[in-house]
Amino acid sequence: MARIIVVTSGKGGVGKTTTSASISTGLAKRGHKTVVVDFDVGLRNLDLIMNCERRVVYDFVNVIQGEASLNQALIRDKRVDTLYILPTSQTREKEALTKEGVEKVINELSETFDYIVCDSPAGIEHGALMALYYADEAIVVTNPEVSSVRDSDRILGILQSKSRRAEMGQEPVKEHLLLTRYNPDRVERGEMLSVADVEEILAIPLLGVIPESQVVLNSSNQGMPVILETESDAGQAYDDAVARLLGEEREHRFMTNQKKGFFSRMFKGG
Amino acid sequence: MSDTATTRAQQVFQLKSASVSMTALELYYFDNDEFEDTLRNKISQAPGFFRDIPLIISLEKYEGLDSELDFFKIIGACRRNNIHVIGVRGGNDDQRRLARGASLALMPGNGQRDRGHEAEAETVPAPAAPEPQAVKEAPVTKVISHPVRSGQQIHAPEGDLVILAPVQAGAEVLAAGNIHVYGPLRGRALAGIHGAESARIFCQSLEAELVSIAGHYKISEDLQNSGWKSAVQIQLRDDLLVVAPLDKA
Numbered sequence: 282m283a284r285i286i287v288v289t290s291g292k293g294g295v296g297k298t299t300t301s302a303s304i305s306t307g308l309a310k311r312g313h314k315t316v317v318v319d320f321d322v323g324l325r326n327l328d329l330i331m332n333c334e335r336r337v338v339y340d341f342v343n344v345i346q347g348e349a350s351l352n353q354a355l356i357r358d359k360r361v362d363t364l365y366i367l368p369t370s371q372t373r374e375k376e377a378l379t380k381e382g383v384e385k386v387i388n389e390l391s392e393t394f395d396y397i398v399c400d401s402p403a404g405i406e407h408g409a410l411m412a413l414y415y416a417d418e419a420i421v422v423t424n425p426e427v428s429s430v431r432d433s434d435r436i437l438g439i440l441q442s443k444s445r446r447a448e449m450g451q452e453p454v455k456e457h458l459l460l461t462r463y464n465p466d467r468v469e470r471g472e473m474l475s476v477a478d479v480e481e482i483l484a485i486p487l488l489g490v491i492p493e494s495q496v497v498l499n500s501s502n503q504g505m506p507v508i509l510e511t512e513s514d515a516g517q518a519y520d521d522a523v524a525r526l527l528g529e530e531r532e533h534r535f536m537t538n539q540k541k542g543f544f545s546r547m548f549k550g551g
Numbered sequence: 552m553s554d555t556a557t558t559r560a561q562q563v564f565q566l567k568s569a570s571v572s573m574t575a576l577e578l579y580y581f582d583n584d585e586f587e588d589t590l591r592n593k594i595s596q597a598p599g600f601f602r603d604i605p606l607i608i609s610l611e612k613y614e615g616l617d618s619e620l621d622f623f624k625i626i627g628a629c630r631r632n633n634i635h636v637i638g639v640r641g642g643n644d645d646q647r648r649l650a651r652g653a654s655l656a657l658m659p660g661n662g663q664r665d666r667g668h669e670a671e672a673e674t675v676p677a678p679a680a681p682e683p684q685a686v687k688e689a690p691v692t693k694v695i696s697h698p699v700r701s702g703q704q705i706h707a708p709e710g711d712l713v714i715l716a717p718v719q720a721g722a723e724v725l726a727a728g729n730i731h732v733y734g735p736l737r738g739r740a741l742a743g744i745h746g747a748e749s750a751r752i753f754c755q756s757l758e759a760e761l762v763s764i765a766g767h768y769k770i771s772e773d774l775q776n777s778g779w780k781s782a783v784q785i786q787l788r789d790d791l792l793v794v795a796p797l798d799k800a
């Protein structure tokens with residue numbers, strides 16, 4: 282049985298696709314047969330970051346609509362051979378992802394893969410709901426700012442009320458907080474929320490803190506998941522997150538001893 | 552019964568002080584048909600809430616003619632709908648005489664300080680509750696043990712609501728009775744939504760966007776000055792929401 286992990290956030294542009302690419306690559310590098318599925322119909326960023334955009338022939342929507350088999354649509358990664366990408370369509374409507382269609386594809390993937398990583402579109406509408414519906418676990422990608430935290434909270438509520446697990450009354454979707462684009466200097470200046478602030482508000486376990494880093498931009502421009510940049514802070518932070526996802530205990534790094542966060546400053550008058 | 556022998560030495564009963572919360576019906580004027588129609592309509596909104604409840608008729612806002620005030624008809628209409636009228640509150644001497652004629656208990660109104668009754672209140676059972684308010688008794692309590700997240704709403708239409716987790720900004724919790732939040736209250740909390748003015752809100756950390764009791768509300772801006780970010784209870788006093796620290800309660 283595959284483990285289905287959704288990477289979601291509510292708010293756009295917080296790092297979901299970056300995270301999906303690195304987490305799936307990290308899981309595959311550890312020998313787990315992994316597929317990363319792009320649910321962002323119409324935008325299609327994942328294949329750019331995975332550097333396979335020129336190899337896309339058939340996509341997720343083609344498979345749902347019976348125009349191609351799953352094997353025809355799956356793209357095998359050139360760097361990590363246990364990693365596959367299921368790209369999405371750039372031309373179809375978001376409504377092309379039907380509950381039954383998605384279920385059929387997920388079930389078929391479950392037969393051969395250990396991990397299915399679902400890259401969710403932003404928002405809380407149809408596409409995002411489809412991406413999280415079948416999830417066993419959720420990586421909630423959050424930036425250290427109030428609006429992103431609020432949207433993450435919203436998505437957490439949806440995960441616990443509208444996912445398949447919630448509807449069937451099964452064990453709830455396992456929640457992980459991944460704080461990305463974290464800039465300790467700006468936190469210290471009170472311009473951003475601290476890790477402690479975000480943890481306190483969202484009240485879910487912390488999977489990792491990914492620092493804000495130029496390396497992320499450079500590597501995605503080159504079609505390279507940043508986790509493969511093993512020398513970089515961001516790459517190592519993603520590697521830690523993958524280890525924790527698999528149950529390993531690793532100390533949190535890259536968050537520097539934060540003093541007082543935004544909230545404590547604001548409300549305690551200090 | 553076998554107990555009788557052993558208890559025979561005791562007197563047949565004892566009077567204990569008791570306070571019972573009740574629903575008050577604030578009567579503005581009386582017309583038999585309109586009264587029963589309105590009553591049915593209210594009941595249909597929350598049938599479980601009204602079944603076999605005790606009711607007092609509050610005359611403090613009564614503006615109709617005394618001659619139209621037919622307590623036997625009121626009692627009859629309520630009986631037909633499984634509501635038990637037990638007394639009146641307030642009213643002038645004539646009105647209270649009529650109520651007495653219909654075997655109803657007499658309770659002082661807000662402005663009326665009925666010395667005799669107050670003194671008796673210590674020993675007289677049930678209906679002598681000092682200031683009966685519109686609260687359902689023996690309510691069904693709803694207990695929620697997971698966080699109430701932004702965009703979610705939790706509703707306890709008949710009784711109290713107990714939440715053993717945070718209520719997040721952008722979330723809303725509502726109850727006919729009291730609301731207890733064993734965690735930070737960051738969203739909106741509305742207690743006494745059917746008009747129960749004695750309902751209260753308790754929380755471990757007041758960070759709310761809005762709190763409301765029986766329709767009287769305060770928004771976050773107005774809450775900053777007392778008890779913000781600390782454990783408080785909120786109640787209604789003289790139509791004003793009062794925030795008090797829990798440790799001094």
Ligand SMILES: Nc1ncnc2c1ncn2[C@@H]1O[C@H](COP(=O)(O)OP(=O)(O)OP(=O)(O)O)[C@@H](O)[C@H]1O
Binds near residue numbers: 321326491
């Ligand atoms: N840790 C980081 N440091 C610096 N830049 C980052 C980091 N994470 C993501 N970014 C940049 O932020 C932008 C948005 O990232 P990404 O596309 O992964 O977000 P997304 O949540 O998938 O967006 P969308 O909601 O549009 O799908 C990209 O330009 C990406 O390179």
Ligand SMILES: [Mg+2]
Binds near residue numbers: 298321
């Ligand atoms: Mg994306």
